[in-house]
Amino acid sequence: MKRRMESDLPKDALRTIQEGTVAFTYRGVLCQKNPFDLALYSRLLFETGARSIVEIGSSAGGSALWFADTLRCYGRNPRIVSVDVNPVSGVNDPDVTFAQGTALALGEVLPESFLRELPRPWIVVEDSAHTYEVTRAVLRFFDPWLEVGEYAVVEDGIVNDLEGAEYRAFENGPNRAIFEHLDDRPGRYEIDSHYCDYFGHNFTWNTNGWLRRI
Template identity: 50%
Template sequence: MIERLATGSALLGVPLATIQDGTLRYTYKGVPTYKNPFDLALYQMLLWQQKPRTLIEIGSKWGGSALWFADIMLSFGVDCVIHSIDITPPSISVPGVTFHRGDGRDLAATLPADLIESLPRPMFVIEDADHHCETTLAVLRFFDRWLVAGEYIAVEDGIVDDLYGPEFVAKLMGGPRRAVELFLRDRGQDYEIDTGLCDHFGTNVTWNVNGYLRRVR
């Protein structure tokens, strides 16, 4: 596990920067979405495999990804409840999606126990907030109480280490990748990195570097 956590993306240099430029311009149904082609493919494979009845997204931005997730689940014929949380929720309305105002560092205020207990299972969680290590770690620790064996939490944008370098990542206190490392140091006996997903296109050829986490017990 330690060796794995030291592994970055095999996709480095000019191709990575070029793909990131396209990612930041990507839209779905005209709504900015900020998803790259690798993870769009990986998410749909994982969602088909898991067929979650509840999807919780931390970090809505413009709502494009929630819209995409809703359409994917509809196309799969899965009745999936989607809750998307952001400090500044988007103004769009998406059938099947509830947008909440909330902070990744204080999710209990937005997702109280009675709400989570009422949600249909399986549950799938996506952590895509501000990419600060403390925020990501807070999200991981919050959902650690609720996830059960077989369910996933995807930590987005560990790729920032490879995209922007140490000075930028230092401002994020190590960013998502560091948060995953710290979380697994404490809770690694109950989770595993799904390397089949992370390495599907090559070693960590995903923006979610070592970020597809499966609860195993």
């Protein structure tokens, strides 16, 4: 039976957490994450022993900075690669590489020779357009690269729970893409309820989106 995709967080709480999330800053840089997901990522990064984070969707670069600081805090030598259609300026970190390109053609910006050099384990974070098409493209691109025990985190399935035309416009893209990707690749991924449900059923903006390669 398929997992429910909805979050059990009350609608009023979703709205106010979303308002805070989109304005949240880390070290003065916009970092659009909420306390649930910062806590869950801090555990995921520690528990997996992650060395590389490949993030699709940089925005201002605050999340890439947070990933780098967190992994350094754990004594790792991190490699953070963050791709966006728009350039990132004003964030300079020796362990973070920002690359400009589209999620729909990741091979152009992340060539094989570059990816092969990234230390394992990896965490892939899809946090770009949140449409069905883009989410599917990102999951497809990384499928042959992900090794057992690594994760692809699909962000912002919560758009389906948030009220308002701007969220309906995503047409439940992340959740639809997740289920189709899992159906297409039986036995290769599991939705990791340890992270999805740590604080309550889908008390995360990445509803059903913590995908473990098995």
